[in-house]
Structure formats: structure tokens, C-alpha cells
Amino acid sequence: MLEISNLSKTYQRGNKEALKNISLKIEEGEFTALLGQNGAGKSTLINILAGNVKKTQGIVKIGQYSIDKNELETKKIIGIVPQDTGYDFVFTVDEALKNQSGYFGIKNNDDYIDELLEALYLKDKRNARLRDLSGGMRRRFLIAKALVHQPKILILDEPTAGVDIEMRHTLYEFLIKLHQSGTTIILTTHYLEEAEILCNRIVIIDDGKIVADEPKEQLMDSFSDEVRIELHFDHELNLADLEFLKGYDPQIEEKTSLKLKVQKKDLSKVFRMITDKKLEFTNIFVEKPKLEEIYLKLISH
Amino acid sequence: MKKRIIFYNRTGFTTLLNREIHRFMKVPVQTVLAPLISNMLYLAIFGGMLQTRQVGIDGVNYLHFLVPGLASMGAIFAAFQNPAFSIISQKFQNTIQDLNSYPISNAEKILAFVFGGVFRGVLVGLLTYAATIFFVGYEIEYPVFFVLSLTATSFVFASLGLICGLIFDNFEKMNFVLAIVITPLAYLGGVFFEISKLPGLLAAIKYINPIYPLVNVARFAFIGVYEGNIQVQIIITVVLILGSFLSASYIFKKGIGIKTV
Numbered sequence: 001m002l003e004i005s006n007l008s009k010t011y012q013r014g015n016k017e018a019l020k021n022i023s024l025k026i027e028e029g030e031f032t033a034l035l036g037q038n039g040a041g042k043s044t045l046i047n048i049l050a051g052n053v054k055k056t057q058g059i060v061k062i063g064q065y066s067i068d069k070n071e072l073e074t075k076k077i078i079g080i081v082p083q084d085t086g087y088d089f090v091f092t093v094d095e096a097l098k099n100q101s102g103y104f105g106i107k108n109n110d111d112y113i114d115e116l117l118e119a120l121y122l123k124d125k126r127n128a129r130l131r132d133l134s135g136g137m138r139r140r141f142l143i144a145k146a147l148v149h150q151p152k153i154l155i156l157d158e159p160t161a162g163v164d165i166e167m168r169h170t171l172y173e174f175l176i177k178l179h180q181s182g183t184t185i186i187l188t189t190h191y192l193e194e195a196e197i198l199c200n201r202i203v204i205i206d207d208g209k210i211v212a213d214e215p216k217e218q219l220m221d222s223f224s225d226e227v228r229i230e231l232h233f234d235h236e237l238n239l240a241d242l243e244f245l246k247g248y249d250p251q252i253e254e255k256t257s258l259k260l261k262v263q264k265k266d267l268s269k270v271f272r273m274i275t276d277k278k279l280e281f282t283n284i285f286v287e288k289p290k291l292e293e294i295y296l297k298l299i300s301h
Numbered sequence: 302m303k304k305r306i307i308f309y310n311r312t313g314f315t316t317l318l319n320r321e322i323h324r325f326m327k328v329p330v331q332t333v334l335a336p337l338i339s340n341m342l343y344l345a346i347f348g349g350m351l352q353t354r355q356v357g358i359d360g361v362n363y364l365h366f367l368v369p370g371l372a373s374m375g376a377i378f379a380a381f382q383n384p385a386f387s388i389i390s391q392k393f394q395n396t397i398q399d400l401n402s403y404p405i406s407n408a409e410k411i412l413a414f415v416f417g418g419v420f421r422g423v424l425v426g427l428l429t430y431a432a433t434i435f436f437v438g439y440e441i442e443y444p445v446f447f448v449l450s451l452t453a454t455s456f457v458f459a460s461l462g463l464i465c466g467l468i469f470d471n472f473e474k475m476n477f478v479l480a481i482v483i484t485p486l487a488y489l490g491g492v493f494f495e496i497s498k499l500p501g502l503l504a505a506i507k508y509i510n511p512i513y514p515l516v517n518v519a520r521f522a523f524i525g526v527y528e529g530n531i532q533v534q535i536i537i538t539v540v541l542i543l544g545s546f547l548s549a550s551y552i553f554k555k556g557i558g559i560k561t562v
Contacts, residue, residue, distance in 0.1 A: 011562075051401035053561045053562075054561070054562050072309055072404045075404035078402075087396065088391070089394065090324055099316055101316075102315070103316055104404060105311075107312055
């Protein structure tokens with residue numbers, strides 16, 4: 001669906017090398033998180049796909065089309081939700097979405113615009129001027145605008161920045177449904193729990209290079225040699241009685257809950273040690289490292 | 302090898318053109334009525350004051366001399382401002398990058414911006430004429446040629462407006478060009494008086510002023526009387542159309558002001 005080979009970008013102003021020979025292939029139906037610090041190269045990559053930035057070298061194919069040879073065809077395949085919530089203050093939501101349909105060669109798109117506005121809770125704002133929308137509404141409007149031509153790939157550049165938590169979850173639900181309906185989605189975000197909830201593939205860019213590109217589960221597994229376990233007991237615990245677990249950083253919480261850090265290979269051994277001491281637990285939780293920890297490990301210099 | 306595409310998305314082109322027209326039609330007081338009132342004031346003040354002085358072409362009623370000049374001047378400002386304001390306001394609103402995401406060819410985008418300016422220019426020019434009918438009558442020597450001359454003038458200045466919109470990143474610079482370049486050229490372009498009547502070197506300005514042949518061609522179409530060689534001025538008009546449009550196309554295709562290199 002999207003194929004990038006040996007892509008580099010050096011900005012003429014400041015001679016800054018933003019992308020360093022990156023290659024990436026995104027398959028149809030994937031929900032990919034594109035993560036990285038500010039200035040890592042994510043926005044440059046998205047702007048190259050959008051046609052806002054001219055690449056220095058490399059090949060970019062969107063669908064079956066190259067952006068060098070069939071640029072206009074590639075535009076129909078992608079929809080882009082920009083980071084900036086810029087808007088044309090002259091037009092209403094309805095006028096702007098009809099115009100957007102027209103730019104993509106679509107006439108009489110009212111039914112689909114209705115569907116989008118309904119799904120994004122903007123139906124009652126159809127005749128409101130863009131300048132009268134709140135920040136969250138404007139974010140949702142930008143998603144509707146990126147989708148009016150029913151693109152196969154939706155690229156979202158930090159769509160939930162500055163959006164309240166309730167609206168963020170509304171957007172998550174919308175994106176999950178959109179993904180289930182077959183749209184390939186690429187999401188950049190600084191909220192790593194967002195990527196963890198939504199995406200099935202993680203790409204991490206650091207200093208213009210891809211430092212991780214794996215299915216989410218695989219990436220999480222490869223960094224989960226150490227797990228955190230939490231054991232619940234029906235009686236109060238005493239740290240002095242847990243001396244035999246001192247190699248596993250035991251911590252007692254709320255008197256009856258014990259937290260340990262255990263290497264995966266030692267899990268059976270630890271459980272055996274606990275049962276040998278006749279300590280009977282009533283509940284157990286095993287927690288893998290969060291994406292945030294993995295991300296920080298990968299980008300630490 | 303990139304394919305050269307000129308016409309690709311007709312609906313996209315007409316939507317963009319409609320937007321450019323819709324944009325100024327939404328604020329008609331500012332975009333149409335204000336220049337019309339200015340032109341009527343020029344007609345009342347200059348027409349009233351100067352019609353007894355020999356500043357127009359000898360033997361021609363001064364109000365008849367003035368109307369095509371005012372119509373051309375109105376068209377020049379309106380046509381220039383439309384694409385320039387549109388592009389700069391899109392930069393200001395951070396929506397300029399949207400232009401790059403549309404499956405519309407560069408030629409279609411350029412024509413949409415230029416035609417939007419042409420529409421506004423011709424509209425202001427014709428409304429100026431319409432508003433003066435009460436004072437000078439409705440007769441036009443060559444009506445179709447008059448509309449064509451307003452269209453040509455508007456085309457040249459819409460292309461220049463597009464160039465300024467792409468190059469400049471704020472309204473101050475656009476207004477600088479309007480106030481420091483275009484307004485003096487218009488005043489010295491034969492709008493209010495016959496350039497040949499200016500003293501010494503000032504009379505020679507007509508040879509380097511692109512507005513002079515445009516106004517003169519419009520005046521010829523309106524009253525059938527002209528200054529200098531009208532055939533040469535028609536050729537210069539065609540050259541100005543081609544030159545301004547090709548320059549705008551070059552700058553647009555280079556991505557100046559809309560793409561980052």
C-alpha cells in the first residue's frame with residue numbers, strides 16, 4: 001500500500017538532514033504508529049507523502065503509483081489530517097467539505113458527508129462557520145475533510161494534541177471503526193498509550209533513521225524479558241517475611257499486595273518459592289513493559 | 302520521467318475557481334462596492350474639475366476619456382488583489398499546504414487562481430462602466446473588444462497577483478507592491494490624462510509602464526480614439542499576458558511559497 005525506499009531529505013535552509021536513507025513498507029489494512037521525538041523526521045516523512053516537502057532522494061510509492069511519475073494519482077489514495085488546525089475562516093463546515101469533495105473530483109457527496117458528520121458528532125455544526133468551532137470540533141472537522149474522498153490510506157499527524165480526554169476516546173472509537181472497515185491508517189502521536197491502544201504496528205524514527213519497525217506484539221515481546229507481577233493475598237504481608245524474594249525487588253502495597261520484578265525465565269522458580277513458603281495468593285496480574293518504556297530505551301542515546 | 306499533465310480534474314478545477322469567486326463574493330462591500338465607490342469619486346472629482354482642462358485626448362469629452370481608464374484601473378486592482386490575498390491568507394491560516402494535497406494539475410490550479418482574479422477584475426471594470434452610464438451614456442465603440450481589453454488587463458494583473466501571493470508571506474508586502482508600484486504606474490499609465498502631455502522625461506514613462514498599453518487599448522475599445530500606435534499596444538498586451546502567465550506558472554511549479562525544498 002505504501003512503499004518507501006532509501007528516502008532521504010536534506011533541507012536547503014540550514015542544510016539539515018531530516019531523513020537518512022529510510023525504507024518502509026506498509027501493507028494494506030495496517031494501523032501503524034509512527035513515533036519519534038520532535039524533530040526526529042516524522043513530519044518530514046508525512047509532508048513528503050503529502051507533497052508539501054520535496055524529497056532529496058529515494059523512491060516513494062503510494063498504492064501502485066510513484067510520487068515522481070504519477071503524483072496526482074497518489075493524491076486520491078491518501079487523506080491527510082495535518083497537525084495544524086488551520087482553517088479557512090470564510091466557509092462553513094458544509095461548504096468546506098463540499099469544496100474538498102470537489103477538489104477530488106467528486107460531485108454530489110452529500111450522503112457521505114452526512115455519514116462523516118454523524119460519526120464525528122458534527123452534524124449539528126454543518127452550517128456553522130469554521131471560525132466558530134471549538135479546537136476539538138476543528139480537529140474532528142479536519143478528519144472529516146481528510147476522509148471525504150474515501151482514501152485508502154489515512155495519515156493523522158498528532159490528531160489528539162490538545163483534545164480533551166473524552167473527545168480523545170471518541171476519536172479512538174472512530175479510528176478503530178474506520179480501520180475495521182479496511183482503511184490503512186498511519187498515526188503519529190506523542191501519546192504512547194494511544195499508539196498502544198490503537199495500532200498493530202510500531203515504527204520509531206530517531207534522528208532521521210528508523211530504529212524500530214515491528215508488529216506491536218512482537219516489539220513488546222522482544223523487550224519483555226522482565227515482567228512485573230502483582231500478587232494479591234487475603235492477609236497482611238510483612239517485608240521481613242519476604243526476605244527470600246529480595247532479588248526480585250519486592251514491594252508491598254496496601255498491606256496485602258506484593259509487586260515483584262521477575263525475569264521471564266525465573267517465573268516458575270519464583271512461584272515455587274512462594275508456594276514453598278505456604279503463601280497462598282488470591283489473585284495475580286502479570287504486566288509487560290509499556291510501549292513508553294520500550295520507546296525510551298530505543299531512543300536513548 | 303514525469304508525465305506532463307495540463308488538464309486532469311475538471312471538477313477540481315471548477316471547484317477551486319468557484320472557491321476563488323465565492324471568497325470575494327462573500328464580502329462584496331469590501332471587494333466590489335469599495336472600488337466602485339472610489340471610481341465614482343474619481344469620476345466626480347477629476348471629471349468635474351478637469352473636464353474644462355485639456356488633459357484628455359483633444360476633441361474627446363473628458364468624462365468619456367476617463368471612464369475606460371477608471372474601469373481598467375478598477376480591474377487592475379481587483380484582479381491583482383484576488384489571488385494575492387487568497388494565497389497570502391491561506392499562508393496566514395496555515396491551509397496553503399492543502400493545495401498540494403489535491404489531485405489537480407498545476408496548470409488547473411494556476412488557471413483557477415488567475416480566472417478568479419479575472420472574474421473579479423472584469424466585474425469591477427464593468428460595474429464601473431455601468432455606474433457611469435448616467436453621466437456619460439451607455440455607448441461603447443467596440444463593446445466586445447472593451448470586455449476583451451478588461452479581460453486582458455485583469456489576466457495580466459491576476460497573474461502578477463498570483464506571483465506576489467506566492468513570493469510574499471504577509472499582507473504588508475502585498476500592500477507595499479500595491480501602494481508603491483502599481484498605484485503610481487496606474488496614475489502614470491494614462492488613466493486620468495494623456496501621457497504625451499506630461500512634460501519631458503515623464504512622458505517617456507509610457508514606454509516602460511505596462512499599464513499604459515492596457516489602458517490605451519481599453520480606451521480605444523470604448524471611444525475609438527487612442528494615443529500612439531494601437532497595433533503595437535495590442536501586441537504588447539498579448540506579450541504581457543503570455544509573460545505574466547508564464548512567470549506565474551514557473552513560480553507555482555517551482556513550489557515557491559507552497560512547498561519546502
